[in-house]
Amino acid sequence: MREFQLIDRLAARLAARRADTQLTIGDDAAVVAPAPGQVLAITTDTLISGRHFPDDTPAFDIGWKAIAVNLSDLAAMGAAPAWLTVALSTPVLDGPWCDDFVDGALAAIGDAAVDIVGGDTTRGPLSITVTAIGMLPAGAALTRAGAVPGDVVAVTGTLGDAAKGLGLWPARADTGGDPDTAFLLRRLARPQWRNGAAVRALAHAGIDVSDGFGADLGHVLAASGVGARIELAALPASEALRRRAATDEERRDLQWRGGDDYELCLTLPAASVDAARARLDCGLTVVGVIESEPGLRVVDAHGRRCPPFESDAAGWDHFGGRGAV
Amino acid sequence: MREFQLIDRLAARLAARRADTQLTIGDDAAVVAPAPGQVLAITTDTLISGRHFPDDTPAFDIGWKAIAVNLSDLAAMGAAPAWLTVALSTPVLDGPWCDDFVDGALAAIGDAAVDIVGGDTTRGPLSITVTAIGMLPAGAALTRAGAVPGDVVAVTGTLGDAAKGLGLWPARADTGGDPDTAFLLRRLARPQWRNGAAVRALAHAGIDVSDGFGADLGHVLAASGVGARIELAALPASEALRRRAATDEERRDLQWRGGDDYELCLTLPAASVDAARARLDCGLTVVGVIESEPGLRVVDAHGRRCPPFESDAAGWDHFGGRGAV
Numbered sequence: 001m002r003e004f005q006l007i008d009r010l011a012a013r014l015a016a017r018r019a020d021t022q023l024t025i026g027d028d029a030a031v032v033a034p035a036p037g038q039v040l041a042i043t044t045d046t047l048i049s050g051r052h053f054p055d056d057t058p059a060f061d062i063g064w065k066a067i068a069v070n071l072s073d074l075a076a077m078g079a080a081p082a083w084l085t086v087a088l089s090t091p092v093l094d095g096p097w098c099d100d101f102v103d104g105a106l107a108a109i110g111d112a113a114v115d116i117v118g119g120d121t122t123r124g125p126l127s128i129t130v131t132a133i134g135m136l137p138a139g140a141a142l143t144r145a146g147a148v149p150g151d152v153v154a155v156t157g158t159l160g161d162a163a164k165g166l167g168l169w170p171a172r173a174d175t176g177g178d179p180d181t182a183f184l185l186r187r188l189a190r191p192q193w194r195n196g197a198a199v200r201a202l203a204h205a206g207i208d209v210s211d212g213f214g215a216d217l218g219h220v221l222a223a224s225g226v227g228a229r230i231e232l233a234a235l236p237a238s239e240a241l242r243r244r245a246a247t248d249e250e251r252r253d254l255q256w257r258g259g260d261d262y263e264l265c266l267t268l269p270a271a272s273v274d275a276a277r278a279r280l281d282c283g284l285t286v287v288g289v290i291e292s293e294p295g296l297r298v299v300d301a302h303g304r305r306c307p308p309f310e311s312d313a314a315g316w317d318h319f320g321g322r323g324a325v
Numbered sequence: 326m327r328e329f330q331l332i333d334r335l336a337a338r339l340a341a342r343r344a345d346t347q348l349t350i351g352d353d354a355a356v357v358a359p360a361p362g363q364v365l366a367i368t369t370d371t372l373i374s375g376r377h378f379p380d381d382t383p384a385f386d387i388g389w390k391a392i393a394v395n396l397s398d399l400a401a402m403g404a405a406p407a408w409l410t411v412a413l414s415t416p417v418l419d420g421p422w423c424d425d426f427v428d429g430a431l432a433a434i435g436d437a438a439v440d441i442v443g444g445d446t447t448r449g450p451l452s453i454t455v456t457a458i459g460m461l462p463a464g465a466a467l468t469r470a471g472a473v474p475g476d477v478v479a480v481t482g483t484l485g486d487a488a489k490g491l492g493l494w495p496a497r498a499d500t501g502g503d504p505d506t507a508f509l510l511r512r513l514a515r516p517q518w519r520n521g522a523a524v525r526a527l528a529h530a531g532i533d534v535s536d537g538f539g540a541d542l543g544h545v546l547a548a549s550g551v552g553a554r555i556e557l558a559a560l561p562a563s564e565a566l567r568r569r570a571a572t573d574e575e576r577r578d579l580q581w582r583g584g585d586d587y588e589l590c591l592t593l594p595a596a597s598v599d600a601a602r603a604r605l606d607c608g609l610t611v612v613g614v615i616e617s618e619p620g621l622r623v624v625d626a627h628g629r630r631c632p633p634f635e636s637d638a639a640g641w642d643h644f645g646g647r648g649a650v
Contacts, residue, residue, distance in 0.1 A: 022364060026548075027466075027469050027470075028368060028399075028531070029367055029368035029398050029399055029401070029402045029404065029459070030366065031364050031365070031366055031367075032367060034364075034365065039347060039356050039359075040357050040358075040359065041354035041356055042354055042356075042357060042442055042458070043354035043443055044443050044444065044445050044454075045412070046414055046445045046449075048414060048447050051449060052447070073353040074353075074354055076354070077352065077353050077354045077356070085368075085369040086369075087370070087454040089371055089452060117367055118368055120370050122377070124376060124450065125452075127414060127452065129369075129371065129454035133367070134354070136356075141348060143348065144351075207353060208353060
């Protein structure tokens, strides 16, 4: 298959859904018309085979994840996703592989009003760079800098599943029949982006949990110039993780340091939590409180400080591995 | 150097120039505010080491080219560039290399009001994916589909230089002192994006010459449902190419089939050519005319048809090499 044929094949599957997409794939650039009064959120993320997903990940899951991690970044800003570009580098052009990739990308979009309006296919090592553009009202962006003392810290869904899934990946053939394993592997392979736009008006600050909860919360605290007290035992865990983690210590470590969950960490007034939870379909768990004193105070169920969790909030560094920077 | 440090280092050099860039690098997404009444052009292009530039290309030139090829796509739509994201995958993080890369990227932007508002750095094989977003008035996009019979076909700058430069690349150490070689190599390494926005209102259709003039003109003809008659001898050639091409045949072949020139091919009324040329700083040469009869008719200086040029208008296919698709 030639590049032009691939582009035609993809373009035929990617007809625009949005009325404000005026020109989609096929010209030098797409043309879109943002709504009056709206500003745009723009983000880009690259996934590289062997680094951001195992080399033997199915094409469907690669397509899913490339889209989901970018829509998660928009969600963390409170933006409603609208347009995507997808740049795919792949060693060989393979029609069925590309179809599966597009299936996964479209499945990650789901029924959201999001158009893939541009792309590029090149021969090279397998990697995908997606750029996502979303809309939100002017002045309403949910940044990392908006946390104020008194806010509660809340997180969607559950934490640590993807990191446990990564640990289970090499032995997945032997554990494929176990529903907990299947759940955890799926959390790794097909992260679900959350509806950040729905809770934008209720929250003060937001970030998505991609590097690890502790690290990502650290970014919010630094940007906002505040501190936080977090109850380790309050971090939400799936039943599957509770059952499959060898020890409570392993589970807590995965919840705190594991990346790739793509849940939202929000800070918001305690009085807004129930309303925010009602606008989401994934749960919203209060795990702590923002304090004026800088720094991160992590306490166990007995109120005792847990220094190892406080000192390791730097998360994942794609070049240097984990550790303080 | 760690990823976070690199991001800090880059962010410090990429302060926003535009008043409508409300939030730049450092959060989950950038926030920008398009002007009322404007629509956005969005494009993305990936450059892969060894495929889109020689492996031993200096970092400055890689940064330049990654930006320029995307701004060229916006120019072909008649859009004024505004915002960029840059996703860099590199085997090792090297501060001086990254500084040179950013120097090149900023040099390609020049004094245009363009902000790099987002990016991603990952460890992997050297490749760069840039997404470019530009603005233009609603309904004014210069597409490939707007060519009408009677338009002239015009091209900016000169053609074939980059392809000749690529041929000279391996022996560049031996010919570095030759100004023609230096010119041709520079045309390859640092393509100059043209000011498409300045001529948008004068032209009917546009495309940038990245795959080869014949191939790219073919895209315009197909999208517009028209044909064209092109005078081969009218294609603009630099003095350097005239001197360095071994034969007239080689020169014409490079002009017709060589890619990577990133000149604009426009169709416009003959009466608008002088005005369009005056708005550009790179020349604008009429090379033919749009005709209602589909197909491409290429004639030499004596009016004789040149079938080899007519049948090979498919240009460069990144997977399959040159040839019809």
